[in-house]
Amino acid sequence: MGALDGRVAIITGAGRGIGREHALLFASEGAKVVVNDLGCAVNGSGDDRTAAQKVVDEVKELGGEAVANTEDVSDWNGGHQLITAALETFGDLHILVNNAGIIGDRVLVNMTQEEWDLVMHVNVNGHFVPTRWAATYWREQSKAGAKISAAVVNTSSTSGLLGNPGQSNYGTAKAGIAAFTIIAAQELSRYGVRVNAIVPAARSRITESTPGLGDIVQPPTDPEVFDSWDPANVSPLVAYLAGESCPFTGKVFFIQGGTVQHFQPWTLGAQVDKRRPLDDRGARGRASKAHRHRARAGGGAPDQVGRAGPTR
Numbered sequence: 001m002g003a004l005d006g007r008v009a010i011i012t013g014a015g016r017g018i019g020r021e022h023a024l025l026f027a028s029e030g031a032k033v034v035v036n037d038l039g040c041a042v043n044g045s046g047d048d049r050t051a052a053q054k055v056v057d058e059v060k061e062l063g064g065e066a067v068a069n070t071e072d073v074s075d076w077n078g079g080h081q082l083i084t085a086a087l088e089t090f091g092d093l094h095i096l097v098n099n100a101g102i103i104g105d106r107v108l109v110n111m112t113q114e115e116w117d118l119v120m121h122v123n124v125n126g127h128f129v130p131t132r133w134a135a136t137y138w139r140e141q142s143k144a145g146a147k148i149s150a151a152v153v154n155t156s157s158t159s160g161l162l163g164n165p166g167q168s169n170y171g172t173a174k175a176g177i178a179a180f181t182i183i184a185a186q187e188l189s190r191y192g193v194r195v196n197a198i199v200p201a202a203r204s205r206i207t208e209s210t211p212g213l214g215d216i217v218q219p220p221t222d223p224e225v226f227d228s229w230d231p232a233n234v235s236p237l238v239a240y241l242a243g244e245s246c247p248f249t250g251k252v253f254f255i256q257g258g259t260v261q262h263f264q265p266w267t268l269g270a271q272v273d274k275r276r277p278l279d280d281r282g283a284r285g286r287a288s289k290a291h292r293h294r295a296r297a298g299g300g301a302p303d304q305v306g307r308a309g310p311t312r
């Protein structure tokens, strides 16, 4: 018996990299999987729509159930079609793993508006749109009296939560995804939907092409040494967050190798409370300046009337 038996899951960007590992694990745990992938390059260009089908073939060879979908998840209608595909093929939807993402690195002073917009669009809208349509389905089901136990797992990045030079567009999008996770969790709990996010670190074409990281992420030559960059290490956490017995919602977890760490959200720190305006000195200064002005004009504050001398 698998941990995800009978659950229907959509995994976006599952044609390669981390998403492919999610699809293989989810199917081996009994989930029926919609393998979505547009098949684009790491920077979002092109579309090799065979990527999703290749993973579906792998799942089927291993005895699992899966169907391919090649919609662009950042497109309003594409995201709707994706949710519809799960419902039409498998009759229900329980899990949405928003994993599709692209990068477009450039230092801020050289970044074009197109480079900014594309990375924001694919990463942020690519999380919002499928979640929006899945949530609409779950709300309808909930209002019709069905007991919903659904899960959304989003994909953020240390680039956004800790910062990484050269990735202001990607990092901003990924920090936005963490905020989206918290707010979606707050809004959707009433329908029986939990929403969490992971912050993965794993070998993929993204990390292999990152200057300084390409060598580090390579598998160890000694097969006895744990391959902490293997993307397959990320998927068990995602399967856990997607499972019916998981209690977490609104949380963000870093995952690399066998290490999981809870990301604390933005938290208010040390406090200064003067119980009067912070620019009190400035305000008093402005008040006395206004007073002097009124006094020169022959007026004055009520308690000063009679003390103000004639103007010269």
Ligand SMILES: NC(=O)c1ccc[n+]([C@@H]2O[C@H](COP(=O)([O-])OP(=O)(O)OC[C@H]3O[C@@H](n4cnc5c(N)ncnc54)[C@H](O)[C@@H]3O)[C@@H](O)[C@H]2O)c1
Pocket: 012, 013, 014, 015, 016, 017, 018, 019, 036, 037, 038, 039, 040, 041, 042, 044, 051, 071, 072, 073, 074, 099, 100, 101, 102, 122, 126, 155, 156, 157, 158, 199, 200, 201, 202, 203, 204, 205, 206, 207
């Ligand atoms: N690899 C890491 O260490 C790392 C670190 C932090 C975050 N991430 C995030 O993990 C996720 C998976 O990345 P990966 O490293 O496996 O990279 P990857 O490039 O191997 O996989 C991303 C997949 O998403 C697909 N995709 C992109 N845009 C799409 C769209 N609009 N619609 C449908 N599919 C689309 C691509 O075709 C690709 O197959 C991404 O969101 C990435 O930002 C990865």
